[in-house]
Amino acid sequence: MSEIPIHIRHCILYEFQLGNNATTAARNICAALGEGAVAVRTCRDWFKRFREGDMSLEDHNPRLTTRELSAMLGCYQSIIDRHLHEMGKVNKLETWVPHQLTSNNIQQIVTGDEKWVLYVNHTRKHQWVNPEDLPEPEPKNDLHPKNVMLSIWWDCEGIIYWELLPPNTMIDSKLYWQQLQN
Structure with missing residues (x-):
């Protein structure tokens, strides 16, 4: 059902036997064991199981x-x-993952990417006009518009570095290393 320690499952069963509802149980357990010790949804799942007569604290x-x-x-x-x-x-069938990621692993991940950014980025928009009138014309974009390469790095907290690269810059491991040092 969920991967919570057995002592928290005992607390959930105790709260159920006291006659409390799942929300009150989660609040009481979090007050005793610390914020985030158990979610209300988890308590609801276990309470449903207890109401159905399954008092086992082990997951099937x-x-x-x-x-x-x-x-x-x-x-x-x-x-x-x-x-x-x-x-x-x-x-x-479950999906394969290289290894189980912990919250600490996720906080250490830094991701980078590149994106071509147009200098002029016209977008066509609908216009409200009378039925007999024509909408204002919009010039068509050039076949090869002027653009610049954006290199950007971010982690779980947001953007940590970005750079607009000069034309004809080769993107390789040396450039990545230099950007990560900044």
Whole structure:
């Protein structure tokens, strides 16, 4: 369901047994364990599970195959398939990631990119005119408009460096290194 420590799950169960609602439970747990210890949505999910009679604090393994489930329950695999389908479940393959990113990893990521920026960037706009009148003409952009290369670097907090590159500048690792030093 969610990756929260078992002691917080015990707190959620305790709040449920006290008769509190999920919002009050989340507020009480955050007051005791610190801001952001548990989200209201997480408490709602666990409360729903408790109301349905499942008082287990362990997450169910969503990666069991229908073959494993049929062996555990002693029934045909086709019955498992049908019931999962009736419950609205679909079989999806997880995506591969090189490694699990932590918030600290995300804060250390610096991304760079380049973009051609036009000196003149005309955009066509609708005009309100009388039905018999013609709209004001807009000159068509040149086939090769004058532009400049923008090199920009940013992290999770925003832009950390940008530079308009002189014409015919070669973009390579030396330029990147120089920009990151600034």
